[in-house]
Amino acid sequence: MKQFIGLVLLLLNQSCVTKETTTYIAFSSCNxxxxxxxxxxxxxxxxxxxxxxxxxxxxxxxKDGEWxxxxxxxxxxxxxFQPELIQEILSKGTHFAIWDDHDAGPNDCDASFAGMDKTMLVFKEFWKPSYPMPNDKSYYGSVALEEGQVELFFLDNRSFxxxxxxxGATVFGExxxxxxxxxxxxxxxxxxxxLMGGQFLNTAQVFDNVSRFPNERNRLIDLMVNDSAVPIVLSGDRHHGELNTLDSYGKLIFETTASPLTSRNFAHHEEENLTRLHPGTTxxxxxxxxxxxxxxDSITGVKMSLxxxxxxxxFSSRETNFK
Known part of the structure; x- marks a missing residue:
């Protein structure tokens, strides 16, 4: 009997170990x-x-006169956020947020904009970030999900x-x-x-893409490549969506850009982006x-969909080849 019970426990343990688990995260920008x-x-x-x-x-x-x-x-x-459908969405699950220029102030605003203390205050009032924030003038920080198997890193691409x-050009500041x-x-x-506002992998040096800051982009790529985790970037801003990957020294970096949710669309089908996985954009x-x-602890898949x-x-792409 003891041997039988031991065998059952062993099989149950193996079943738990071999069970495939998928974590889903939804996202978008430009509301x-x-x-x-x-x-x-x-x-x-x-x-x-x-x-x-x-x-x-x-x-x-x-808008002008509001910020x-x-x-x-x-x-x-x-x-x-008053439309009934948006209220319905906000009532479901857990919501996190970063900001970009239109939350922070005027179009394309940066650290020189003097009104960011007010817009940051209201951003925090509304979204109520509960994770530790090391800088009280910003919201950047991180949150672990799925018992630490997934971690989100919230970046501020406007305050600095x-x-x-x-x-001294920079997106994020030293x-x-x-x-x-x-x-x-x-x-x-x-x-x-x-998580960041402007696109990261997109090689076209246009608009607010991080490729316009090559030293900073390379610094972040090095950080991701020299780490054992699967590196993923989620971005918005562009009023078009696309899926991107970059193979750097055998390490695949993933990026999904989702934009817009409810705002206007501006397709950039002909943009010379060498990392896009498909023809054209949304x-x-x-x-x-x-x-x-x-x-x-074994990674078996990353799927990006718009x-x-x-x-x-x-658009959709799934990668299952992880060494």
Whole structure:
């Protein structure tokens, strides 16, 4: 009898070890509900089973005359999130957020914008980030999910930004970068996900792409390549969506750009991006879904998808080859 019980326990233990687990995260950016709510019913349905949603910046579009007045900033948040469908979405699962220029102030604003103390205050009031934030003038920090198997790193691409044509050009600033390097190396997560506003891998040096800051881009690539975790970037900003990967010294870096959720679309089909996995970009409102699959501590899959109205899969890619 003891031998039989021992055999049963052994089989149960093996079953637990070999069970495949998938973590799903949904995300998007660029929320201007005055434009279109068409994709929101699909997102709401998806969040019935996906526990985490990340707002990747331009979650509100502050207008001239609003960003220097706390009451007007708060009113803009109310208008942007008052539609019933958005309230329904916010009621489901856990929501995280980063910001970009339109949450922070004027279009393309950077550290020289004097009103960021007010916009940061309201950003934190609304989103209520509960993770440790090492800099009270920003929200950057990290959150571990799935008992530490997945970690999200929230980056601030506006508070410390210096224009790419300026001396000392930077997206994230030295203090934030050093924090990221330390936190990233300290993490034991299997999947490490960096969240930022502008695109990271896209090689076209246009708009707010990090490729306009090559030293900083290379520094972050080195950080990801010299780590055992699967490196993933989720980004927004562009008013188009696309899937990107970069193979650097045999290490695959993944990026999904999801934009816009409800704002206007601007397709960039002909943009010379050497890391895009498919012809062209999206040209309709959408959100992204990331699927991270593992068996115990073994990584078995990363799936990136962009989903449009009615559940239409606009682009999708799955990688299963992990050494």
């Amino acid at each position: 201007d509900p005055e434009n279109s709510l068409a994709v929101l019913p699909t997102l709401s349905e998806a969040l019935d089973t996906i526990p985490t949603f990340v707002w990747l910046g331009d979650n509100v579009y502050l 220097d007045n706390l009451d007007r900033i708060r009113d803009r948040y109310k208008v942007s 930004r210096v224009h790419h044509d300026s001396s 203090v934030q970068l050093k924090w990221l390097e330390s936190a990233y190396k300290r993490s034991d997560a299997l999947f490490k996900i960096i 040209e309709t409102n959408h959100f992204g879904v990331l699927g991270l699959t593992r068996i115990g 989903i449009g109205e009615g559940g239409t899969v606009l």
